[in-house]
Amino acid sequence: MVTPTEAVEIVRDPDDNRLIEAAQAGQADVIVSGDQDLLTLVHVGQISILTPREFLESLNPGT
Numbered sequence: 001m002v003t004p005t006e007a008v009e010i011v012r013d014p015d016d017n018r019l020i021e022a023a024q025a026g027q028a029d030v031i032v033s034g035d036q037d038l039l040t041l042v043h044v045g046q047i048s049i050l051t052p053r054e055f056l057e058s059l060n061p062g063t
Helices: 014-025 052-059
Strands: 030-032 047-050
C-alpha cells in the first residue's frame, strides 16, 4: 500500500492521474493498462506504460 505525496494532472481522467500518483509513490517500473489515455503517454518519468500483451512479451522476449 502506498500513499501518494504529489498530485499529478497528466491525463484528462482524474482516476488515471490517481493511478499514476500511486505508481510513482510505489516506485513502480511498469503500469499495465488497456486505457488509451495512459497508453498514449508511453512513459511517465521512469515508469513504462504497457498493454497486457506488451507486458507479457517483455517477460518472455523472443516468443
